[in-house]
Amino acid sequence: MSALSTQLTTALQTRYSLTPAPAYLTTFLSSTRQPLPPLPALTSTLHFRILASDITTSLLASPSTTLPPGTSSTSTKEFRLTHAVPCQVLDIRDLGSSKWSQVEAIERVERGEEVRGREVIRTVPGLNDDGEHDGSTTGTATNGHAPTIGTRGLPTPAATAASSTAPANSAATPKRSQGPHQLLLADAAGTQIRAFEHTHPFPRLFITNDPTNNNEGISIGAKILLQPNTLVRRGMVMLDPQTVKILGGKIESWDRAWRRGRKEGLIRGVTGTNPPVRAGS
Incomplete structure (x- = not known):
């Protein structure tokens, strides 16, 4: 590993608790225009690229950066992580609202409507x-x-x-999910685990239904850092702002596909069948 690669790795670990994979780092440096910018700017660019990437290829998967064996086992009552584990979001569900109310909220946005009282x-x-x-x-x-x-x-x-x-309490209905939420996470090795919003509300942990605010809330592919002392109970991570940090980011193709199929998935959850195909869709 070159001196610059070592400096970048150290900087990324110190600032963000992320360890880039050597192959990904080599590709990043070779694709960056010459002359290379100063180290702080280069570190920020690398961090941004990782937030928009699949961490199974961009981050190092080692025992010190991934979930311990048996973490997702429901037979273990509870334990706490001893090291930081970066994960990415594969799925998010709003457990605080009925599936049908979520379908109606999505359809209101599709029609360009907003409920106010x-x-x-x-x-x-x-x-x-x-x-x-x-x-x-x-x-x-x-x-x-x-x-x-x-x-x-x-x-x-x-x-x-x-x-x-209009009634006195006619405040606009929030264009975001209510929560608490359940997430499906995956670490750099691809190991998946469920996570629950143990502290509610958790800042930035919500689904936005407003297409004009795509950068608000959390997206599919977003990166979450499970810091040391994060509680895992019966195979589920307990999301608490004291031990869990949302780093942000999004994988555009994953998020777009998830949002496109979210309404159909909710309808299947209610009816147990596939939704009818509308003319022109």
């Missing part, structure tokens, strides 16, 4: 202040009526009347 706020493209199409502006309709915001950014008369009759 007893009202359904629907985004209607190309409406002006008179409720007519202007070919460019995107307005917001309340229960299918006039848009809430006009072309000049001011509330329309219909919106003012609607808001005056």
Whole structure:
């Protein structure tokens, strides 16, 4: 290993508790443009690349960086990890909401709707202040009526009347899962284990239903660091902010496929059958 590779490995271990695989590090250095940037910038770039990669190829899989043998066994009542273990998210489930309510939340986003108290706020493209199409502006309709915001950014008369009759507690429904959540994790060796949101709410641990905020919450392929003293109970990791750190990241192809199939998976969980194929899909 070259001196630069050793420096990068040490820097990554010190700052992020991540140990890159030698082959991945060699490929990274050979593909980086010359002249190489300073070590701090190079370390940050390597860290970013690893967060977007499959850690079974980008991180070193050794006894000191992976889950101990038998970690996922349900016969062991509980124990605590003695070393840091980086993992990536393969699946996430919201245990705090019914499957059908999650399907309805996904479909509201697909229709461009938002629930606000007893009202359904629907985004209607190309409406002006008179409720007519202007070919460019995107307005917001309340229960299918006039848009809430006009072309000049001011509330329309219909919106003012609607808001005056809305209930006092008509705050917008959060576009995120409620939790607690259960995750499926995998370490650098590919060993899988379930994890439970033991401390709820866990910061950043939620699924966003808002397509405009893809960087919020947690995504498939995100990296999570199980630090020393992390509790494992009956083969399940207990997620606690004191011992578990969300490093972030996402594997785009994995996350896209998971979100595309999430609604169908929830429907199968409710009905036990595959959802009907809609025309044009």
